[in-house]
Amino acid sequence: MILLKNVFLDNQACDILIEQNKIAQIAEHINAPNAQVIDATGKAILPSFCNTHTHLAMMFLRGIGEDKNLFDWLQQDIFPREAKLKPEHIYALSRYGLLEMIKTGTTCFTDMYFYADETLKAVQDMGMRAIIPYLGMDFFDDNKTDEQIRQARTYLESPPSSPRIQKVLSCHSVYTCSEKLIRAFVALAKEYDTYLQVHVAETQKEVDDCLQKFGCRPVELLYRWGAMGPKTLFAHAVHLDDNDMRRVKETGTTLAHCPTSNLKLGSGQMPLQKYLDAGLKVTLGTDGVSSNNSLSMMSEMKLAALSAKNQADSVTAGKVDDIFALATRNGFNAFGLPAGQIKEGALADFILVDRNNVFLLPDNNRLSNMIYAADSSCITDVFCDGKAVMRNKVIPNEAEIIADFKHTCADLLK
């Protein structure tokens, strides 16, 4: 048991009792003689962030190939370097990414990358929560299709090493995956009652190519293939028409908004407010650092708000409460996790912020400050599943993780 003493929740100080991995009690004064007491005087509690789209191990590619066209960037900069990746690199790269997530207040994320077992190990060792897929991407090569279907089943069969971790599936996209692969992954997801992620309608080109090849748009195609539902997450979803939106709503599919990546790669702006007004479930993700180039959900919230206002041509779009929900409870809830709010019974995933930090004053509107003004310097403590992953700005093994990352980068970028 952990007892947070004198922590600010909304506009008053209170005590909060953590039992196991949950927020057990919130009250003005709590007595719990057996609890480890943490004096949180001068700090406020907020839910931690859930990053619903990233490619964690791409950390080594930050800043590579800036300001190039997508095709040149991929062909000249990204693919040749990714080709050097071996499983042993992924652990070091993932741990480094988790360091950045923790410092910026994220405790939970869903990934999409190669060698998922190495990422799982990093998540396990860092005490984080994650939803990690086996990534299918067969490039329409039958040999790969069958092999990946086999590997996906094997991946799901062995249980995750921690209740903090969910093993799920991902098909990269309709332009990199065959119908056979996607239908097989859909069937596997049903069989194992797990989640399925797909990049969908990220660019207009993807939509146009799909129309040309299949006579329908990517959302409708995935609907026909049975891939939509409350356990499906569509990443990006920038370019949806009215029928697409109807399909998303009726199936309860979740969307992961990645505003920075979409602007940086020239994919366009999601009409966020239109989606929210239509009642679609939207969450927030940073995408990989190679197209962001940060994993900060604070920075992502700011752009999500500004982009929503710009896209809707209305300053009342992208409201503070909605944007904060995207980055917190909407993300957790998309994966069935009762977190993202500070209330009794919720999972104890939260951050403490310094109420005297220069970016958090005046305290007129704390959520607005978190969205528009805060940075990593505001966050003093991060708890995941009831345990501290950062205490008073200290993350265990930080120096070793950085050294390991630099060593790995030197190997990959030489």
Add this chain to the structure above:
Amino acid sequence: MILLKNVFLDNQACDILIEQNKIAQIAEHINAPNAQVIDATGKAILPSFCNTHTHLAMMFLRGIGEDKNLFDWLQQDIFPREAKLKPEHIYALSRYGLLEMIKTGTTCFTDMYFYADETLKAVQDMGMRAIIPYLGMDFFDDNKTDEQIRQARTYLESPPSSPRIQKVLSCHSVYTCSEKLIRAFVALAKEYDTYLQVHVAETQKEVDDCLQKFGCRPVELLYRWGAMGPKTLFAHAVHLDDNDMRRVKETGTTLAHCPTSNLKLGSGQMPLQKYLDAGLKVTLGTDGVSSNNSLSMMSEMKLAALSAKNQADSVTAGKVDDIFALATRNGFNAFGLPAGQIKEGALADFILVDRNNVFLLPDNNRLSNMIYAADSSCITDVFCDGKAVMRNKVIPNEAEIIADFKHTCADLLK
């Protein structure tokens, strides 16, 4: 004399000698027996930022009236609170803003607000560099016009208290200032050989109203009134047509780009790349925190880059080098200051960043990292005019400045 030992400049370690307020020498090894030696091992040097548009003392309004229409926001939230401002508040509010600027690596800014003498005092006490105008805004009231012209002259007549400070003039805009006031300020600026700042073409409404009232657009109007030239700064300049751009170019007028504020208030996106391609001089500003809500030039650079790509519909727009120049040398140079680059003879305005900071690795492209990934945690030291204003993250009197700010906010927001 200060000798920085073993600091990274571009891709190699070197020594840098600061004499008086200038970078005197850069070499592999420098011997300077009388210099104060600063061991900069593990740190890289970069120019500090110049914020070319803000309203510093608005710090108390951060987070007030979010997501409202401009008119409601101004009438319900901003004007009633600003009406309580007295000169004695401005010093505390300005010092607090400077704290935020220093932590985010800014050493120089130009302001636009009331009670300039109090802001000047704060700048003086904090060791910062600034270009502070007397702000004219007569709302077409003849009594105010004459009074403000008198006050402007008085303001310019007394010399600033430090060579770090320039006293200049500002007319708020063509929709708040009479022709008489603007023409008088133009004449005063010429007489005193000083700078003139105006909000110009921030919104389409401003342009439309100006066309209706004067039969021409704001830029052309200010051109006719003699207000344009190499010592004029137009803030915002979102909506310029081809003739406006021609006037800006032929007169050597500088533009201050405020991308966050423009999106947050629904003013639109400056076509930055078009302006740069046309050879216009563009700088970067945060605007006041009430419409940002941060003074971080790092956050502003990121949005400037992303917005440029979006607006131009090209990922090659808003290039790393151009965006970094907006935030550094373009800003300093607009006010005749030889700073914003680390080279011999430049003013010693610079920052040191931690090369092992999690947001700055890998060090593939340091400027890209500063634009897209960095936050205040990266910056360890800030020097202005050859003197440290922050050393190893310590700013003198920080606790007292915060306490004074909180006290002032309590008075203003009650």
